[in-house]
Amino acid sequence: MTLASLTGFIVLAIAAQTAVWAGIVLLRHRREYASLRKRATEKSVASPGAGSAEKASGWDGFRPFRVERKVYEDDAHTICSFYLVPADGAPLPPFQPGQYLTLQLEVFEPEDGKPRPVTRCYSLSDRPRPEHYRVTVKRVPAPAxxxxxxxxRVSSHLHDSLQEGDQLLAKAPAGPFYLNDRGPSPIALVGGGIGITPMLSMVETLLHEGSEREIWLFYGVRDRTEQVMTHRLEELAESHPNLHLQVSYSRPGEQDVAGPYRRHGRVDIDLLRLTLPRQVETFYVCGPPALMESLVPDLEAWGIPPDKIHYEAFGPASVKRRQRAAVAAPGEPATVTFANSGKHLVWDPNAGSLLEFAEANGIEVNSGCRSGACGGCQTAVKEGDLDYLQPPEADVEPGTCLLCISTPKGDLTLSA
Ligand SMILES: Cc1cc2nc3c(=O)[nH]c(=O)nc-3n(C[C@H](O)[C@H](O)[C@H](O)COP(=O)(O)OP(=O)(O)OC[C@H]3O[C@@H](n4cnc5c(N)ncnc54)[C@H](O)[C@@H]3O)c2cc1C
Structure with missing residues (x-):
C-alpha cells in the first residue's frame, strides 16, 4: 500500500465515522424534537388558552351531584349552603374563585304540578377543594x-324540597368574573347581600394560599340577621392581619351595635374613599342592582380605571344596564314567531335581547345567567338568522341560539 492510498483510506475512514456520528446526532435531535412537539401539543390541548380562560377545566354538559350537607348560614334561615359531592365520586377539578355553577333541577310547575327542568347559576362560595363544591343560596320571596x-322557584325548591342525599345536575364551574390578578397589590372586595358569595371564595382562596396582599372586604347587609358566615369571617380577620373586614348594617336593629368589624351605614363610595389607602386599585364588586348601579360609576368617577373594576350582577336588572350600555341592540324591526307559543310579534331594537322580548310578551323560556354563559336559554332556531350582542361563552349547539344575548337579523322563527 502506497503512502497516498493509506492517507486516502484514513481520510475515508474518518469521513465515514463523522457521517455515522452526525447521523446519530441528527436522529437523536429529531426524536427529541418529535417528543417536544408531542408534549407541546398535549399541553395546548389540556390547558385552555386565553380565549377560554373563563371555563375552568371541567366536564362537558351536566354532571350528577349529591347534596351532602345543607347548612343555614344566617339567623333568619333565609340563606343556606349546599355542599355538593359528585355522584361518580371522582375528584373535582379546581375553579377560579368568583366563578359559579350552573345547576339544573326538576321543579314542579305550579300550574299543572308536573316537574320541569329549570336552570340557575350560583357562585361557588368556598375555596376549591377536590371533595366538594359549596354554593350558598338566598331564598327569594315574591316582590313586596x-x-x-x-x-x-329554584331558591324555594332548594330550601324547601331538596334534602341531604338528593341529587341535582351541575355544569362545570365557569364565568368571567373571578380573581384574575394574583399579584401582591392590595385589593378591595365589595359584596352586597348575597353578593358576598364570590368574595367568600376569593378570601378563602387567597388566605389558604398564604397570600400576604392586603385584602379589604366590605360586606353590606340590612342587619345582623341577614349576615352570613359571621364567625368564620371574624375568625379569619383575627388570624390574618392582612384581611381588613368591614361589615355595614344599612338598617341596624337594636342589638346590632357597632364595634370591631361592624359599623352602621351603607357600602358606598364615601366609605371606600374614607377607608381605603390610595394604593388600592383593583376592585371586585357583586351585589344587588342598587349597589352596582351606584358604586360602579362612582368608582370610575373616583378615577379607578374601568379595567380594574370587576363586577357581576346576580339579578337581571343590572345585567341589562351593562349590556345595553356596552352595545346598542343592532338590527331593524323584524317579525319573530314563537312557534310553540303560537305568537307572531314585531321586535324592534328597544325591545332588547330576544329573552327580554319573549318575557315581556308572556312567553315562558328558561334562563339562567342572562349573559350568555350558562346556556340555560338555549332555544332552537327554526328559520332565519340572528346577531349576538357579545360572543357566547356557553357552547351553543348547531341550530340553536342563546336568547339572552341575541337579537333577530330579519324575520325569525324560534321553537319557544
Ligand atoms: C352568575 C350568577 C351567580 C349567582 N350566584 C348566586 C348566589 O351565590 N346565591 C344566590 O342566592 N343567588 C345567586 N344568583 C341568583 C340565582 O341565580 C337566582 O336568580 C335566584 O336564586 C332567584 O331564582 P329563583 O328561581 O328562586 O327565582 P325566580 O323564579 O327567577 O323569581 C325571581 C323573582 O321574580 C318573582 N316573580 C315570579 N314570577 C313573577 C311574575 N309573573 N311577575 C313578577 N314577578 C315574578 C319571584 O317572586 C321572585 O321574586 C346568581 C345569579 C347569577 C347570574
Whole structure:
C-alpha cells in the first residue's frame, strides 16, 4: 500500500465515522424534537388558552351531584349552603374563585304540578377543594305587595324540597368574573347581600394560599340577621392581619351595635374613599342592582380605571344596564314567531335581547345567567338568522341560539 492510498483510506475512514456520528446526532435531535412537539401539543390541548380562560377545566354538559350537607348560614334561615359531592365520586377539578355553577333541577310547575327542568347559576362560595363544591343560596320571596306571584322557584325548591342525599345536575364551574390578578397589590372586595358569595371564595382562596396582599372586604347587609358566615369571617380577620373586614348594617336593629368589624351605614363610595389607602386599585364588586348601579360609576368617577373594576350582577336588572350600555341592540324591526307559543310579534331594537322580548310578551323560556354563559336559554332556531350582542361563552349547539344575548337579523322563527 502506497503512502497516498493509506492517507486516502484514513481520510475515508474518518469521513465515514463523522457521517455515522452526525447521523446519530441528527436522529437523536429529531426524536427529541418529535417528543417536544408531542408534549407541546398535549399541553395546548389540556390547558385552555386565553380565549377560554373563563371555563375552568371541567366536564362537558351536566354532571350528577349529591347534596351532602345543607347548612343555614344566617339567623333568619333565609340563606343556606349546599355542599355538593359528585355522584361518580371522582375528584373535582379546581375553579377560579368568583366563578359559579350552573345547576339544573326538576321543579314542579305550579300550574299543572308536573316537574320541569329549570336552570340557575350560583357562585361557588368556598375555596376549591377536590371533595366538594359549596354554593350558598338566598331564598327569594315574591316582590313586596305581590301576593299574585309565586316566590322564587329554584331558591324555594332548594330550601324547601331538596334534602341531604338528593341529587341535582351541575355544569362545570365557569364565568368571567373571578380573581384574575394574583399579584401582591392590595385589593378591595365589595359584596352586597348575597353578593358576598364570590368574595367568600376569593378570601378563602387567597388566605389558604398564604397570600400576604392586603385584602379589604366590605360586606353590606340590612342587619345582623341577614349576615352570613359571621364567625368564620371574624375568625379569619383575627388570624390574618392582612384581611381588613368591614361589615355595614344599612338598617341596624337594636342589638346590632357597632364595634370591631361592624359599623352602621351603607357600602358606598364615601366609605371606600374614607377607608381605603390610595394604593388600592383593583376592585371586585357583586351585589344587588342598587349597589352596582351606584358604586360602579362612582368608582370610575373616583378615577379607578374601568379595567380594574370587576363586577357581576346576580339579578337581571343590572345585567341589562351593562349590556345595553356596552352595545346598542343592532338590527331593524323584524317579525319573530314563537312557534310553540303560537305568537307572531314585531321586535324592534328597544325591545332588547330576544329573552327580554319573549318575557315581556308572556312567553315562558328558561334562563339562567342572562349573559350568555350558562346556556340555560338555549332555544332552537327554526328559520332565519340572528346577531349576538357579545360572543357566547356557553357552547351553543348547531341550530340553536342563546336568547339572552341575541337579537333577530330579519324575520325569525324560534321553537319557544
Ligand atoms: C352568575 C350568577 C351567580 C349567582 N350566584 C348566586 C348566589 O351565590 N346565591 C344566590 O342566592 N343567588 C345567586 N344568583 C341568583 C340565582 O341565580 C337566582 O336568580 C335566584 O336564586 C332567584 O331564582 P329563583 O328561581 O328562586 O327565582 P325566580 O323564579 O327567577 O323569581 C325571581 C323573582 O321574580 C318573582 N316573580 C315570579 N314570577 C313573577 C311574575 N309573573 N311577575 C313578577 N314577578 C315574578 C319571584 O317572586 C321572585 O321574586 C346568581 C345569579 C347569577 C347570574
Amino acid at each position: 305587595g305581590r301576593t299574585d306571584v309565586p316566590p322564587g
